[in-house]
Amino acid sequence: MKKLIAQREIDVNEEGYLLDFNQWDKEIGKSLADENSISLTDRHWEVIDFLHEKYRKEEPLSIRGIKKSGVIDIKEFYSLFPGGPLKVSTLIAGIPKPKSCI
Amino acid sequence: MANHMIKKLPKKEWKITIVDQYKTHYYQPGFLFLPFDIYTTKQVKKNGKKFIPKGAEYIQKKIELIQPETNTVILEDKDKLEYDILIVATGSKTAPDEIEGMNGPMWYKNIFDFYTYEGAKALRDKLREWEGGKLVVHITEMPIKCPVAPLEFAFLADSYFKHKGMRDKVDITFVTPLGGAFTKPTATKTLHYLLEEKNIKEVTDFNIERVDYENNKIIDYADKEVEYDLLVTVPTNMGDALIERSGMGDDLNFIPTNKGSLQTLDHENIFAIGDATNIPASKAGSVAHFEAEILTDNILRFIKGEELKEEFDGHANCFIETGNGKALLIDFNYTHEPVEGTFPFPGVGPLRLLKESRANHMGKMAFRWVYWNMLIKGVHIPFVSATMSEKGKKFQEVN
Numbered sequence: 001m002k003k004l005i006a007q008r009e010i011d012v013n014e015e016g017y018l019l020d021f022n023q024w025d026k027e028i029g030k031s032l033a034d035e036n037s038i039s040l041t042d043r044h045w046e047v048i049d050f051l052h053e054k055y056r057k058e059e060p061l062s063i064r065g066i067k068k069s070g071v072i073d074i075k076e077f078y079s080l081f082p083g084g085p086l087k088v089s090t091l092i093a094g095i096p097k098p099k100s101c102i
Numbered sequence: 103m104a105n106h107m108i109k110k111l112p113k114k115e116w117k118i119t120i121v122d123q124y125k126t127h128y129y130q131p132g133f134l135f136l137p138f139d140i141y142t143t144k145q146v147k148k149n150g151k152k153f154i155p156k157g158a159e160y161i162q163k164k165i166e167l168i169q170p171e172t173n174t175v176i177l178e179d180k181d182k183l184e185y186d187i188l189i190v191a192t193g194s195k196t197a198p199d200e201i202e203g204m205n206g207p208m209w210y211k212n213i214f215d216f217y218t219y220e221g222a223k224a225l226r227d228k229l230r231e232w233e234g235g236k237l238v239v240h241i242t243e244m245p246i247k248c249p250v251a252p253l254e255f256a257f258l259a260d261s262y263f264k265h266k267g268m269r270d271k272v273d274i275t276f277v278t279p280l281g282g283a284f285t286k287p288t289a290t291k292t293l294h295y296l297l298e299e300k301n302i303k304e305v306t307d308f309n310i311e312r313v314d315y316e317n318n319k320i321i322d323y324a325d326k327e328v329e330y331d332l333l334v335t336v337p338t339n340m341g342d343a344l345i346e347r348s349g350m351g352d353d354l355n356f357i358p359t360n361k362g363s364l365q366t367l368d369h370e371n372i373f374a375i376g377d378a379t380n381i382p383a384s385k386a387g388s389v390a391h392f393e394a395e396i397l398t399d400n401i402l403r404f405i406k407g408e409e410l411k412e413e414f415d416g417h418a419n420c421f422i423e424t425g426n427g428k429a430l431l432i433d434f435n436y437t438h439e440p441v442e443g444t445f446p447f448p449g450v451g452p453l454r455l456l457k458e459s460r461a462n463h464m465g466k467m468a469f470r471w472v473y474w475n476m477l478i479k480g481v482h483i484p485f486v487s488a489t490m491s492e493k494g495k496k497f498q499e500v501n
Binding site: 013014057058059060062063064065068069074075077078084086087097098099100101102 | 200243244245249250279280281284285286287289293307309311323324338352353354358361380381382384386418420422432434439440
């Protein structure tokens with residue numbers, strides 16, 4: 001389905017996750033963050049950069065992976081993206097949230 | 103792979119050596135049934151030697167190190183093996199030490215895994231005498247091998263306690279780090295009723311920090327707590343420590359591998375198969391089986407100096423037990439989520455995809471025979487191709 005984000009028509013799934021990462025840019029990220037009542041700081045962007053790198057390498061995302069990366073500790077990750085840090089951060093980063101096979 | 107390669111390579115030019123530290127080969131899908139006394143211990147293990155093809159050398163030793171720069175494998179007794187081509191199939195293992203309090207004094211007392219032979223057997227003994235209470239089925243983190251097995255465990259537990267006439271004494275909760283027990287749109291829509299029907303509670307987005315084994319609760323990073331009387335957990339899954347020792351893995355010891363060709367990214371004469379790789383396919387036995395057919399062709403191309411084909415599409419095909427003698431069947435790949443349809447013959451079946459049926463359960467039970475007699479021996483399963491067929495399936499969207 002289409003959704004208007006930052007004045008642009010973007011393809012998203014039922015939960016609002018982008019279907020095509022090529023449609024993402026920082027403006028889209030900012031707009032999605034606003035919807036979740038998050039104002040993005042440099043720390044948020046560092047995490048988003050890290051998520052993009054993992055996504056490009058097709059590496060699975062997990063809380064432990066974030067912890068090991070040294071980019072951020074888990075408590076801070078939760079405070080930056082309240083309400084499920086991986087779920088919220090991947091939405092803002094324009095990438096799919098972690099999934100299982102069914 | 104040895105069974106495949108030995109038929110293809112001229113004996114005079116090639117020597118195949120298999121190094122395996124374990125004497126016993128386990129039918130790992132059977133570990134799901136062992137705790138519920140559906141399978142016996144004898145049905146899930148055989149002597150590995152039985153499956154080694156004639157003409158291949160079988161070394162039963164642990165590997166100390168792989169040295170890709172010199173094309174050498176160092177064994178535990180410091181013996182050296184040299185190779186032209188190396189196939190790594192070291193799998194994945196549970197790592198309960200990764201979570202504080204998991205592998206502590208209550209491990210195998212009221213905290214169990216069922217992904218190991220020892221864990222499944224200890225859990226069987228526990229369930230035989232358990233009088234009920236809060237059963238928590240828990241996934242530590244993804245990726246895990248057979249991602250649906252924890253859900254199957256919860257379904258089978260429901261059946262097991264019903265048959266024992268004590269379902270009313272057991273409270274079952276499914277705890278996952280993901281957004282739901284089901285995470286794909288079609289599966290969520292068609293299968294969520296199973297949880298409601300079986301009265302299985304769901305706790306989602308739970309990222310475990312530690313097990314408080316003194317007070318019987320698991321605690322996540324957001325300080326959310328789930329209490330248990332019996333915790334059945336799937337610990338972190340990691341690649342073998344050998345991969346870490348050899349400096350060949352990512353932070354979970356999985357080997358960076360081309361997801362289409364199965365050649366490792368760092369070394370052109372090293373290939374990886376099954377759970378040992380980091381490819382974004384499901385860590386399931388069927389995946390390794392399909393990979394083997396494609397990898398065999400690619401290794402033959404590599405030997406001839408031809409370009410490899412990136413043919414593997416992430417194809418997985420799994421039976422999912424739903425309890426009460428029924429099961430589901432799913433068929434999917436990198437780009438297509440499991441959907442409804444028929445399998446393996448379009449429009450005919452006889453198996454139905456993403457629908458509960460007794461035929462699917464019979465399929466799952468028959469699969470043990472297929473595993474011991476066909477899969478390990480590298481025999482092609484009739485009508486099931488290594489890459490996924492799109493025929494006979496109801497696709498609505500492509501991810």
